[in-house]
Amino acid sequence: MNEIKNKDRRDFLAKAAVAGVAIGAGTNLFGAVNKPNIACKGWAAFDESGELRPWKFERRAVGDDDILIEVMAASICHSDIHTELGHWGKQIYPQVPGHEIVGLVREVGKNVKNFKIGDRAGVGCMVDNTDIATAGSEEQYSKNTIFTYGHPYPKEPTGISQGGYSDYFVVNSHFAIHIPNELSWDEAAPLMCAGITTYSPIMKYMKKGDNVAIIGIGGLGHLGIKIAITKGAKVTAFTTTKSKIKDIESWGAKAVLVKSSDDLAPFRAKFDFALSTIPYEFEMEPYIAMVKPFGSFTLVGMPINFSQKTQTLNLASTKVNLNASLIGGMKETAEMAEFCAKAGVRPNIVKITGEKINQAWRDVVAKRARYRFVIDPKSF
Numbered sequence: 001m002n003e004i005k006n007k008d009r010r011d012f013l014a015k016a017a018v019a020g021v022a023i024g025a026g027t028n029l030f031g032a033v034n035k036p037n038i039a040c041k042g043w044a045a046f047d048e049s050g051e052l053r054p055w056k057f058e059r060r061a062v063g064d065d066d067i068l069i070e071v072m073a074a075s076i077c078h079s080d081i082h083t084e085l086g087h088w089g090k091q092i093y094p095q096v097p098g099h100e101i102v103g104l105v106r107e108v109g110k111n112v113k114n115f116k117i118g119d120r121a122g123v124g125c126m127v128d129n130t131d132i133a134t135a136g137s138e139e140q141y142s143k144n145t146i147f148t149y150g151h152p153y154p155k156e157p158t159g160i161s162q163g164g165y166s167d168y169f170v171v172n173s174h175f176a177i178h179i180p181n182e183l184s185w186d187e188a189a190p191l192m193c194a195g196i197t198t199y200s201p202i203m204k205y206m207k208k209g210d211n212v213a214i215i216g217i218g219g220l221g222h223l224g225i226k227i228a229i230t231k232g233a234k235v236t237a238f239t240t241t242k243s244k245i246k247d248i249e250s251w252g253a254k255a256v257l258v259k260s261s262d263d264l265a266p267f268r269a270k271f272d273f274a275l276s277t278i279p280y281e282f283e284m285e286p287y288i289a290m291v292k293p294f295g296s297f298t299l300v301g302m303p304i305n306f307s308q309k310t311q312t313l314n315l316a317s318t319k320v321n322l323n324a325s326l327i328g329g330m331k332e333t334a335e336m337a338e339f340c341a342k343a344g345v346r347p348n349i350v351k352i353t354g355e356k357i358n359q360a361w362r363d364v365v366a367k368r369a370r371y372r373f374v375i376d377p378k379s380f
């Protein structure tokens, strides 16, 4: 629909320019035709209430380095909720969240070499970089990287980047990957943040045959289990939700129900590597102590205000390397998607319409998600 509308508008602008009609917006001082912005329908936050509503807005016109994607699926990450609630700092509203985005390429800018119209594309947590030549292969750590929503971004008509709960998306093509044909749209979307965020530290800190602890079994954790097992680890999963135990076992991991730190004591110095996906502050010491000396404990869950306490004596006495990891670079994201496609790693998903987003957010916070909600943008 929007594409047709935009095409009509382009045709009109082109004809108007030829006819010498002064039409203001869409032409510059010299009468040359500017490309029109992209009219979009999405679901946006308007304040810190955590309630989203439908919103019509414009994205920038497709630039020389950009691609336009018709979004086929967008999934819900806990980060969407933290951000819109203001847990990570004040936001500019209206703001469309969503950084797990897949769809069909509908338009390409004139400099774009890596995509053509009709390709299957995926976008994660990054959309651009103001100095791409210096961004390196781990773009997530570049100070010039533009993240997918809520980031100041003068190129966009709203002044900030707007995320993927939307029917169309414009992105610098460097920040899109090809989605392998083996993956359905709904299966591919959650890989764009949850997949790469767990894959990257697993590749860095884990080797085949390792004993691995995955802590917190939601969207990220359940993919972490599947990726680590497929990479040859023996995985033990720690959850506070009893009803997840059967699922965990069905994925080939050992499940431990955690009611208190006493439940962790038997695992002291048992693991080569532990990955925590818990998105709130928690008592880390008994979890850290489960890792062998000189093993790594990696945090990928980000709590309110990014604040997480730990005890230095616990770190000193356990000799565990504590670190945190942020998504992964674009090259690694493409590698992860290929790996999941070929090795059969798939997220467990629940498909929803736009009307169900608010309930889905409540379910994510209440640990009721099983395990990723995927939104159908055709319902907008």
Ligand code: ZN
Binding pocket: 077, 078, 079, 080, 099, 193, 194
């Ligand atoms: Zn995310």
